[in-house]
Amino acid sequence: MDSRFTHIVPSSSFNGNTDQNEKYSDDEERSLYSFATALSMSGGDGDNSYSTNSLLQRRVLSKAKPVLVKNTKELIINLNFPKYIKVADLGCSSGQNTLLAMSEIINTINVFCQKWNQNPPEIDCCLNDLPNNDFNTTFKFIHLFSEKNLTCKGSYFVSGVPGSFYSRLFPRNSLHFVHSSYGLHWLSKVPEGLEKNKMSVYITTSSPLSTYKAYLNQFQRDFTTFLKLRYEEMVPNGIMVLTFIGRNTIGNPLHRDCCHFWTLLSKSLRGLVVEVYISKSKRKHLFLL
């Protein structure tokens, strides 16, 4: 299970002049922050780690590769073969997947510059996820990344950027390329108005339409925040490649295909309540973001 969660409270950055829609008091910020810090993927590279169980996410990266390559080339042309570019992977997670997209971008740039007989730019590779993400594990894989790119003629520099992508993460006007794969469907907080969706962690076929709308509203607010923030951070002519989970069934928002996986999770949790492994009151607070 992918456990990348995001939260709207600034964590690694603080913008005193923020123009975000949501503003909290100091106390609220602290309480929301502690909520955010409690969220993290399963770290390390053991059997139960995210790193070892993210084949689906790897497949998504692989499927989106042609779009990534095409847009990377376009960026280099847009910027007229620049000397320097800054690339961010938002919601990078931990493990080997983390460096796959970056590797593809570096490789594409180098081959493309070579083809056009131009010097490749220096590349700043910024890997972002929540502060509780296991950056240590990701950094341990960097030597493999370096070995893979030893033939690369340009220079690249890797950094880890801890913080929610629903907060400012980078200085104004600094990013040339933003990539995010399989991360933006995670919301910043539990949507408001889930009271009628008792005993389910997400939308199910039996949920009231208000549950679907609550999730939709939260997504719209979050995605708007995301776009506004990236607008501040990106240079003109920059490019974003965002890979999302989508729906095949537009007509019926409660269609089984959209949420079957999470329905099974809800059922399992209900089973744990019946068997008294989880109390009913605790269960009420379990929601999928």
Added chain:
Amino acid sequence: MDSRFTHIVPSSSFNGNTDQNEKYSDDEERSLYSFATALSMSGGDGDNSYSTNSLLQRRVLSKAKPVLVKNTKELIINLNFPKYIKVADLGCSSGQNTLLAMSEIINTINVFCQKWNQNPPEIDCCLNDLPNNDFNTTFKFIHLFSEKNLTCKGSYFVSGVPGSFYSRLFPRNSLHFVHSSYGLHWLSKVPEGLEKNKMSVYITTSSPLSTYKAYLNQFQRDFTTFLKLRYEEMVPNGIMVLTFIGRNTIGNPLHRDCCHFWTLLSKSLRGLVVEVYISKSKRKHLFLL
């Protein structure tokens, strides 16, 4: 014991067009890299962690504070109250100390800009150490850092940069301010010519002068590399504040005061060899960098 070690092999960055003095074949690079990855401080924040046992380093930071503050103000004047500055702390280690210098820099800039009625710049705070450094623990302290700086009127952005400061870590012409405290005395590799310094991990009062010279030569090579690399990375009018361990006794390089601490360590290791906890052959390979 401070266990920050450094190594000359590029780890998080690779510069195909490197003009460093030292060049290695692919095999040598790989072997040297595996040597570097084996080195790390004691992570976490438990009783035996670096984080919990770095009071000395905290005192060093505290003593150097006036120099840091003075130079931070000079930087802002040099750059004529810029909109953006990028600050790097090289050999940042893990734990709360890591963010102390950054906090001081941010605070100084904000108060100084306020005094001169200028908008504070956006600040990129880059925390560097070897890839095996426990960045996770450092990132966990970021919320305290954010809380401490909540009154800060400017924006700042924290990132972790894994790699040796004896390799390129940042793009050309990008750094405005470089800070390094109590880290640059760690060498990139075991000096050559320590054959005659048997059974000691470092210079002792009984070491031959050749041992002292071997360490001095390695330091000079490393520090030259460090300065050359930072020269490439820093902007004109940038500033560096480097805090070193120094010597009170210039006349006698083998003076007890310079190495007594490590002499005790050598003796302890010799004791472990006598008691067969460490084999004689393994002991031969133990050196302080």
